[in-house]
Amino acid sequence: MPTQEQVLEALKKVRFPGLSRDIVSFGFVRDIKVDGGSVTFTIHFQTENPAVGQQLARDAEAATRSIAGVSNVNVKLEIAPRQAAGPATGGQANILEGVRYKIAVASGKGGVGKSTVSTNLSLALRSLGYTVGLLDADIYGPSQQMMLGIEGRPQIDEHDEKIIPMENHGVKTMSLGLITDPDTPVIWRGPMVMKALDQFLTDVKWGELDFMIIDLPPGTGDAQLTLTQKVPLTGAVVVTTPQDVALIDARKGLAMFRKVNVPVMGIVENMSYFICRHCGQREEIFGHGGGKRTAEMLGVPFLGEVPIDPKVVVGGDSGEPIVVLDPPSAAAQAFRDIAAKIVAQIESGAPGHTHGVHEHAHIH
Numbered sequence: 001m002p003t004q005e006q007v008l009e010a011l012k013k014v015r016f017p018g019l020s021r022d023i024v025s026f027g028f029v030r031d032i033k034v035d036g037g038s039v040t041f042t043i044h045f046q047t048e049n050p051a052v053g054q055q056l057a058r059d060a061e062a063a064t065r066s067i068a069g070v071s072n073v074n075v076k077l078e079i080a081p082r083q084a085a086g087p088a089t090g091g092q093a094n095i096l097e098g099v100r101y102k103i104a105v106a107s108g109k110g111g112v113g114k115s116t117v118s119t120n121l122s123l124a125l126r127s128l129g130y131t132v133g134l135l136d137a138d139i140y141g142p143s144q145q146m147m148l149g150i151e152g153r154p155q156i157d158e159h160d161e162k163i164i165p166m167e168n169h170g171v172k173t174m175s176l177g178l179i180t181d182p183d184t185p186v187i188w189r190g191p192m193v194m195k196a197l198d199q200f201l202t203d204v205k206w207g208e209l210d211f212m213i214i215d216l217p218p219g220t221g222d223a224q225l226t227l228t229q230k231v232p233l234t235g236a237v238v239v240t241t242p243q244d245v246a247l248i249d250a251r252k253g254l255a256m257f258r259k260v261n262v263p264v265m266g267i268v269e270n271m272s273y274f275i276c277r278h279c280g281q282r283e284e285i286f287g288h289g290g291g292k293r294t295a296e297m298l299g300v301p302f303l304g305e306v307p308i309d310p311k312v313v314v315g316g317d318s319g320e321p322i323v324v325l326d327p328p329s330a331a332a333q334a335f336r337d338i339a340a341k342i343v344a345q346i347e348s349g350a351p352g353h354t355h356g357v358h359e360h361a362h363i364h
Contacts, residue, residue, distance in 0.1 A: 002069045007032050008024055008032065011063055017052050039070055041074075041076070042077075057077055060073075095201050099133065099209045102231055103235055104233055104262070105117055105213060105239060112218075112270055114215065115136075115138060117335075118134065118215035119147045119148060119321045121213055123171060123323040125342075126170045133165065133174075134171050135174055136173065136176065136215050137227060144177065146317070148169060150168050154166050154174070160205070162204060163203055164205050166178060172206065174204050198230075225260070228256070235264065236257045237303065241291075251298065254267075265342055265345055268338060269302075272305035301341070301345070304338045306338075307330050307331055309331040
């Protein structure tokens with residue numbers, strides 16, 4: 001006779017349409033019952049496309065019927081409506097419920113300065129008068145504790161046993177780097193990574209915040225897909241550099257967010273150009289304009305160019321990011337402009353669309 005374990009193994013071969021991940025690892029399969037040759041189970045998920053449910057039911061039934069001894073399969077679909085989360089939709093409504101706007105910062109590849117953008121964007125929003133949290137979801141390369149100049153270990157609240165996020169420069173943060181040995185590499189399998197991310201989302205006492213910036217790992221793997229499914233994201237920002245190879249990877253990141261119905265608020269071109277401190281001449285070391293062309297080609301806003309500045313590196317290493325270290329600098333101004341454009345999109349109620357930037361933000 002077939003077993004529940006056999007049914008789960010068979011369903012691990014069923015991919016969610018448009019994604020590379022299976023419905024079991026997403027946690028969509030529930031209430032498996034095996035009665036002789038009859039198998040019943042429920043697939044619970046969120047989508048705005050009714051055809052997705054029909055395809056999943058067909059694929060799941062075919063996979064289950066391939067098990068020896070199965071004579072009858074009953075697939076129940078529970079298609080939950082996407083919950084509103086600020087101006088955008090998606091995710092679980094009770095995740096980070098005290099946070100008004102949740103913005104993921106992503107990149108298709110490593111080495112483009114995504115964590116630097118996440119940190120300085122958080123500080124730029126803080127400088128505009130908002131309360132801000134920074135969730136370092138880059139499990140394999142946590143760096144926000146260093147970039148924000150935070151040392152020590154987070155405390156546990158005695159009353160509700162939740163982790164109290166640490167804070168510097170007015171930004172609350174939680175990072176795996178705060179609870180692990182900095183010299184020990186993180187060698188975790190997928191389920192362990194997901195468990196750590198779950199804890200950051202549900203067991204940290206974030207409180208009431210205007211913005212949460214979520215620094216995603218580079219690429220389009222399990223951690224990114226899990227977060228985009230679980231967190232009701234307001235939108236996503238994709239970081240790239242001017243080179244063609246980085247832009248190709250940025251397009252993959254944009255495609256991932258579109259498949260899971262997360263609005264892409266725009267592209268940031270980091271390391272866009274260099275200004276010589278001796279002569280003031282602008283040098284476009286890696287080429288120029290690729291980020292803007294990619295944004296235009298894909299129909300998403302271009303949020304801005306961040307120049308190369310040695311102080312960005314110094315500030316990141318010393319715990320004083322450029323927005324704090326040198327507010328008048330071109331790089332710091334670029335981050336404030338990007339923050340203002342994000343605020344303007346949210347005020348318009350249409351993340352992922354360009355509108356005029358307000359001189360001052362009025363979300364409150």
